[in-house]
Amino acid sequence: MRKPCCEKKKTNKGAWSKQEDEKLTEFVEKNGEGSWRSLPLAAGLLRCGKSCRLRWVNYLRPNLKRGNFGEDEEDLIVKLHALLGNRWSLIAGRLPGRTDNEVKNYWNTHLRRKLIQMGVDPNNHRIGHTQNIGLSKSSFGSRKANHPCKAANSQGDNDSDDHQKPFTDSASGPESNTSCSGLPDLNLDLTIGLPS
C-alpha cells in the first residue's frame, strides 16, 4: 500500500480560510514555488503540501483569469481536447490564465454536454449519429479527431475499445489527407511551454 502523503500529522481539509490563503500567498511570493512538501511547515500551514500546491496553482496564483470562458476559449479547448485527449495540463497550457483543474471542470460540466447535444461524442469527437449539428460557433465541427496523440500515451486507461476505434481505421478514411488529428483547419503550435 502506498502511504498517504500527509501521514500522521494532522492537517486541515476542506475549504481554505482567508488566513490560510494569505499565509500561502505571502510565503510563495517571498520564496517562490516549489518544495511543496516542506512548504506547509515553513509557511505555518496545517495543510498537506499537495493541497498547498493545488490551492496556489488553481486559485491564488497571480494572472489567473477567473470567470466564464469565452467562445474562443471554448473553441480552443474542444480542438485541443480532440488533439490531446484528457491531458488537461497541456490544454490549460495553451490557455493563458487558465488552470488544468478549471479546464477539466469546464469540460465536464459545460463542453461535454454541449458536444453531446450537438451529436458529437465527447470522447472521440466523432459525430455519433447523422444528426444535423448546428455548429454555429466557428469551428466546433472538428470531426474524427479520435485523440490521435493518445496513441503515444502508454497509460491507455480509457481505451475501452467500444467507443474508441483504432486510429488507423479513421486515418484511412476519406479524411486521411488531413493531419493526424483530422482537424484540417488547425494550425496549433503544440510546443509545450512553461506554465505561466
Next chain:
DNA sequence: AAGCGTCACAACCGCTCGGCG
C-alpha cells in the same frame, strides 16, 4: 416556504513520472 434534484466548482485521492543518491 419547504423539500428535492441538479449543477458548478473547489478540493482530495491515488497513480505515474522524473530526478537523485
Next chain:
DNA sequence: TCGCCGAGCGGTTGTGACGCT
C-alpha cells in the same frame, strides 16, 4: 541499475448554490 522521494497529473468526490415542484 535500482529504489526512494517529491512533484505533477487526471479522475473522483464533497458541498454549496440554484432552480423546480
